[in-house]
Amino acid sequence: MSTGESYYFRLGYDVFGPLVVGFSGWLLRESREYRAEAIAFCARDGYILKDAFDLLYPDCEIPTKYLYVSRASTLPTRILAQKNFSDVLDNAHLRKLTSPALLASRFNLSHERALELAKRCGVDVSSPVPAGRYYADNSAYRRFAELLVKEYRMSAAEGSGLFSRYLDEVGTGTRAVIVDVGWNGSTQAAMELANKGRRTTTEYLGCYLAANKSERLYDSNLKVEGYLYDEGHPFSDWFHVMESMGLLEFFLGAPHGTTLGYQIVDDVVVPVLGEFEFDDSSEGRRTKEALEQMHQGCLAYVRAHCSSKVPCVENAAHELIEVCSDPSDEDLYMLGDLLFFEGKASRLASPRPVREYLRSPWLLASEFGASTWKLGFLCRMLRSRALARTIYRFLLRMKR
Incomplete structure (x- = not known):
């Protein structure tokens, strides 16, 4: 190459x-x-x-x-198989911090309709809240989720x-x-x-x-x-x-x-x-071009492998593990600001300065939760790969 x-x-x-x-x-x-x-x-x-x-x-x-x-x-098929409200919400794949708008998008509800239901229930459609609030009895967020599910079920059989x-x-x-x-x-x-x-x-x-x-x-x-x-x-x-x-x-x-x-x-x-998410903004264009180049590089390797120009690799995931577990400064810079879309756009790993999170721990929880490459997020924020790895693996153990 x-x-x-x-x-x-x-x-x-x-x-x-x-x-x-x-x-x-x-x-x-x-x-x-x-x-x-x-x-x-x-x-x-x-x-x-x-x-x-x-x-x-x-x-x-x-x-x-x-x-x-x-x-x-596939959500209509999965929803129809669920009788319990909690099981229905599980199928929506809530994040630990989920906004009503994100939940509405999971059920293909328009933003305008989500605003109407949020106003009726007295919740802020754009503010992320702990996922548990949608399960809690008698909460405004549960009422919002119940209305979403009720509307969705009406069209689920056809879907x-x-x-x-x-x-x-x-x-x-x-x-x-x-x-x-x-x-x-x-x-x-x-x-x-x-x-x-x-x-x-x-x-x-x-x-x-x-x-x-x-x-x-x-x-x-x-x-x-x-x-x-x-x-x-x-x-x-x-x-x-x-x-x-x-x-x-x-x-x-x-x-x-x-x-x-x-x-x-x-x-x-x-x-x-749906619409292709990468818009014409500078961030959208950069992300689209980066992904295209990564695909081109991958297929170039495949072609080289087919023509025996590169040897078989025994541990095929080794390089990926190295980049993700011990990223270089170049990796963090070149990848961290790229966009990823899951309900809404968020950067792969782009934290604010630590002092801002010290003033607002809730902001750290929200942006770390939305980050796609969480270890990269901690590496950039703490500027210590060893400390970031220790903290992230501790969090993984707690989750498991």
Whole structure:
């Protein structure tokens, strides 16, 4: 690789290229062992993974598919399967600090309608609050959440039916492998539930970059395998995955909006995509260009691997772990100010000066919670990687 390439291209080549090659080889072995009739890469995390897999194995006997699915598009199916209000909220994937506006976006409610409901319940739509307030009996935030769920349920049956029909029309056979970043398996759970409304029933195996079997919110009987982390892996692998997941999820972005749901066009079910989040602001353009260069670098490594110009790497995740666990000043600067979108835009790791947090600890809790690359956030804030790692691993132990 030319040393004249950009930082982001080099990151894609040196860090994510080996990881994607290693994951693809593992995925092919798992798919063959499962006797899969299709490998379904789930949007949007599966976008670059499918491109790489198809380059590596152009003559693979198992067809690959790209499924337009998301938490939003599968939510109707998951919601209809839940009777308990708390279980419904669990499916919305609340952050520790969640604003009513963010919760409303999880249920595809317009901002205008969210403002109306927030005013009726006496809550500030834009201010994040601890997630527990939405579960607490007799709280204004619970009332707001109950109104959201009530409105959503009225249209959920139609959305769930369209999702089942979409899976039928895409066609994954009777045995398929699902590819996603993984962790809780919410998409796989929804696809299993959607079998009830389909012409063809499909048995699924989830092949994820990481599998969180012990803390999964969904059916514990789902067939799931994890590449970077799974049951039986050393506990240190769990730390490495948690430290790396923020950057990994950013890298797995796709050049299209999230799947909001489905509609029928000319008697065919097609996905309804949201707007692509990277706007024309300077931050949006910089983030989009950085992601494109990372993808280009990754695929350049894949092509070099195909032509035997780079050797096989035994520990494919080594470079990713190094960057995420012990980032250089360049890594922190070049990555920290990039944008990530989950309900709203937030920077990967861009803290304020410590003195501002000393005046407002609540601000620290809010911005650290919204940060995608949390270890990077602490490294930039504390200016000590060792101290940041110690604090973050302590927080991870508390969470676990």
